[in-house]
Amino acid sequence: MTAPFAAPQTDGAASAAFIEKRPLEQYVAPDKPSLIGLTRDALAAALGTIGVPERQQRMRVQQIWHWLYVRGAQDFDAMTTLSKELRAELAQHFTAARPEVVAEQTSVDGTRKWLLRLPGETDSRPCEVECVYIPETDRGTLCISSQVGCTLNCTFCHTGTQRLVRNLTPGEIVGQVVLARDRLNDWQRAASPNGEGEKRLVSNVVMMGMGEPLYNFDAVRDGLNVVADGDGLSISKRRITLSTSGVVPNIARAGEEIGSMLAISLHAVTDELRDQLVPLNRKYPLRELLDACRNYPGVSNARRITFEYVMLKGINDSLVDARALVRLVKGIPAKINLIPFNPWPGTQYECSDWEQIEKFSEVIFNAGYASPVRTPRGRDILAACGQLKSATEKLSARERLALRAMAMTD
Ligand code: SAH
Ligand code: SF4
Numbered sequence: 001m002t003a004p005f006a007a008p009q010t011d012g013a014a015s016a017a018f019i020e021k022r023p024l025e026q027y028v029a030p031d032k033p034s035l036i037g038l039t040r041d042a043l044a045a046a047l048g049t050i051g052v053p054e055r056q057q058r059m060r061v062q063q064i065w066h067w068l069y070v071r072g073a074q075d076f077d078a079m080t081t082l083s084k085e086l087r088a089e090l091a092q093h094f095t096a097a098r099p100e101v102v103a104e105q106t107s108v109d110g111t112r113k114w115l116l117r118l119p120g121e122t123d124s125r126p127c128e129v130e131c132v133y134i135p136e137t138d139r140g141t142l143c144i145s146s147q148v149g150c151t152l153n154c155t156f157c158h159t160g161t162q163r164l165v166r167n168l169t170p171g172e173i174v175g176q177v178v179l180a181r182d183r184l185n186d187w188q189r190a191a192s193p194n195g196e197g198e199k200r201l202v203s204n205v206v207m208m209g210m211g212e213p214l215y216n217f218d219a220v221r222d223g224l225n226v227v228a229d230g231d232g233l234s235i236s237k238r239r240i241t242l243s244t245s246g247v248v249p250n251i252a253r254a255g256e257e258i259g260s261m262l263a264i265s266l267h268a269v270t271d272e273l274r275d276q277l278v279p280l281n282r283k284y285p286l287r288e289l290l291d292a293c294r295n296y297p298g299v300s301n302a303r304r305i306t307f308e309y310v311m312l313k314g315i316n317d318s319l320v321d322a323r324a325l326v327r328l329v330k331g332i333p334a335k336i337n338l339i340p341f342n343p344w345p346g347t348q349y350e351c352s353d354w355e356q357i358e359k360f361s362e363v364i365f366n367a368g369y370a371s372p373v374r375t376p377r378g379r380d381i382l383a384a385c386g387q388l389k390s391a392t393e394k395l396s397a398r399e400r401l402a403l404r405a406m407a408m409t410d
Pocket of ligand 1: 154209210339343
C-alpha cells in the first residue's frame with residue numbers, strides 16, 4: 001500500500017524541498033498481522049494457528065522465509081511452491097505488508113529517504129519514522145530506526161525532544177530493510193556464490209535512526225537476527241552496526257544475543273560534560289561504559305567498536321578534547337567517527353567550524369586511526385545541512401538521518 005511518490009529531485013537544494021505526503025487523518029491501520037519480522041519459531045507458531053500440522057511447519061517456514069526475504073514476495077499469491085489452499089488460508093489471516101511509505105525522496109547523490117507511517121500506540125494517531133539509504137561506491141548503507149522518538153534526552157538530539165515514544169516491533173524493524181529492497185528494485189539483483197549476477201544495493205545496515213535500540217532490546221535482537229539470517233535477507237552481522245548512547249547492562253547482551261558491530265555515542269571525554277550532553281551518563285558513567293566496550297563479546301582488531309563523536313562548536317571540539325579522546329579509547333579496538341553536528345530549530349548548539357573538525361581529525365589520525373571525517377561527500381552533505389537551517393523540523397530531521405548514516409560508513 002504505497003502513496004504516489006515525489007518525483008526524483010534534480011539538485012541538492014530542491015531535494016530538500018517539501019515532502020508530499022498524505023494527511024495523517026487518511027491513515028488506516030492494517031487489519032491483519034504481517035508475517036514480516038517474525039522469528040522462525042514465531043512464524044511456525046503462526047502457521048500452527050491456521051492449522052498447519054506441526055510436522056510440516058519447519059518446511060513451510062523455510063519456503064515462506066525464502067519468498068519473503070530472498071524473493072521479496074509482497075503477497076501469498078506469488079508463493080507458488082505452496083498449495084493454493086495454504087496460500088488462500090494465509091491470505092485470509094495474514095499479510096506480507098511492510099510499513100506504509102508515505103513519501104519518498106531521491107537526492108542528487110542518490111541518497112533515498114522514505115517517510116514511514118505506522119500504527120500508533122493507541123489506535124488514534126499514527127506515528128512516523130524515517131529510513132535513509134546512502135549509496136557509496138563499494139556499499140549501500142541503510143539507516144533504520146528502533147523506536148518512534150526516544151526516552152533519553154541527549155541535549156543535541158532532536159529525537160530526544162519528541163513527545164511520542166513507542167518501541168518498534170521486529171516487523172517494523174525488518175520491514176524497513178524489506179521496503180528499501182522494494183523501492184530500490186533490489187530483489188532482482190542477487191549475486192550467486194561464485195560472484196555472478198549483480199550485487200545487492202542494500203549491503204549494510206546501521207541502527208542510527210530514531211530511538212535507543214538497547215531500550216527496545218528484544219525487538220531489536222529478533223529483528224536484526226532476521227535481517228542477518230543467511231537463508232533470507234542475508235546481511236551479515238559484520239555489516240550491521242547498532243548504535244547506543246550507552247545502556248551498559250545491555251551491551252554484553254547485545255554482543256551475545258545479536259553479535260552485530262557496535263557503535264557508542266561517546267560525544268564527550270569527561271563525565272562532567274557527558275552528563276550534560278548524554279544524560280544517561282549519570283546512570284552509566286564513562287568508566288563503566290568503556291569497561292563494557294573492552295569486554296564486548298567478539299571485539300577484536302577485525303571487529304572494532306566505533307566511537308561516535310558529534311562536533312559541537314566550543315563545547316567538545318578542542319584539541320585537548322581530541323587528545324583525551326585518543327587516551328580514553330586506548331586499548332580498545334576502536335574506530336572513531338566524527339559527526340558534524342546537524343542543527344535543528346531551537347537548538348543551543350552549533351556545528352564546529354570545518355577547520356576545527358579537520359584539526360581535531362588530524363589528532364585522531366596521527367594517533368593511528370583512519371581519518372574519520374568523510375571528505376567530498378561529507379562536505380557536500382554538510383553544505384546541504386547549512387542550507388536547511390531555516391527549513392522545517394521535518395526536513396532537518398531527514399537530513400540529520402542521512403548525515404548520521406553517512407558519517408558512520410568508513
Ligand atoms: N540512540 C542511539 C542511536 C540513534 S542516534 C544513539 O544515541 O547512539 C545515532 C547517532 O546520531 C548518535 O551518535 C547520536 O548521538 C547522533 N546524533 C543525534 N543528533 C544529532 C545531531 N543533531 N547531529 C549529529 N548527530 C546527531
Ligand atoms: Fe535518543 Fe540517541 Fe537521540 Fe540520545 S542521541 S536522544 S539516545 S536517539
